[in-house]
Amino acid sequence: xxxxxxxxxxxxxxxxxxxxxxxxxxxxxxxxxxxxQTMMRGLELLIYFNNNVPIDDSGMPEDRFSAKMPNxxxxxxxxxxxxxxxxxxxxxxxxxxxxxxxxxxxGPGTRLTVL
Amino acid sequence: AQxxxxxxxxxxxxxxxxxxxxxxxxxxxxxxxxxxxxxxPSGELVFLIRRNSFDxxxxxxxxxxxxxQKSTSSFNFTIxxxxxxxxxxxxxxxxxxxxxxxxxxFGKGMKLTVNP
Numbered sequence: 001x002x003x004x005x006x007x008x009x010x011x012x013x014x015x016x017x018x019x020x021x022x023x024x025x026x027x028x029x030x031x032x033x034x035x036x037q038t039m040m041r042g043l044e045l046l047i048y049f050n051n052n053v054p055i056d057d058s059g060m061p062e063d064r065f066s067a068k069m070p071n072x073x074x075x076x077x078x079x080x081x082x083x084x085x086x087x088x089x090x091x092x093x094x095x096x097x098x099x100x101x102x103x104x105x106x107g108p109g110t111r112l113t114v115l
Numbered sequence: 116a117q118x119x120x121x122x123x124x125x126x127x128x129x130x131x132x133x134x135x136x137x138x139x140x141x142x143x144x145x146x147x148x149x150x151x152x153x154x155x156p157s158g159e160l161v162f163l164i165r166r167n168s169f170d171x172x173x174x175x176x177x178x179x180x181x182x183x184q185k186s187t188s189s190f191n192f193t194i195x196x197x198x199x200x201x202x203x204x205x206x207x208x209x210x211x212x213x214x215x216x217x218x219x220x221f222g223k224g225m226k227l228t229v230n231p
């Protein structure tokens with residue numbers, strides 16, 4: 001079975017440009033999470049969806065960040081305009097609620113560098 | 116608020132040594148879940164184990180074992196007879212009663228280096 005798929009794997013852009021990160025969750029999973037990993041702040045949740053509905057976006061840094069999940073098999077995280085401090089690894093994870101066995105499985109991450 | 120503390124930031128051992136990674140958590144929830152993830156040098160996050168707050172039975176899986184103690188709010192992880200391939204950053208994480216269907220709060224991670 002395919003795991004969580006993220007694209008691109010690496011993105012280098014210049015300050016002020018729009019960046020779109022993409023995620024395809026594991027088939028059958030109904031929860032999707034976006035996390036960011038930096039040296040200073042570690043792994044932190046940005047936003048998560050249950051059944052395509054945003055549940056908690058309190059971790060989204062500011063209005064420059066937005067996330068959508070138009071259907072069960074696709075989500076995007078957009079940064080507009082990007083800034084150097086957005087440089088980080090962005091992980092997408094998915095899970096399927098099943099009582100006592102649901103676990104978040106992570107994609108390979110997108111390493112974003114904003115110059 | 117939930118919090119996970121991994122006091123050790125980095126450990127270096129020689130192959131075949133046993134090593135224990137400490138994790139202490141804080142939560143006001145009566146039902147919660149604890150997780151360990153591994154991040155090898157390649158960067159992906161790999162799930163290792165999940166435990167709920169009602170299951171304090173310790174577990175052994177091959178060279179890995181976990182010690183969950185609610186009385187001390189700890190969920191420690193031991194690697195027996197470490198190998199070079201165990202070199203990675205290990206994260207402890209905590210969630211509320213929805214388990215993996217809600218936000219995970221991660222510790223800062225502990226970098227383990229196993230030298231040949």
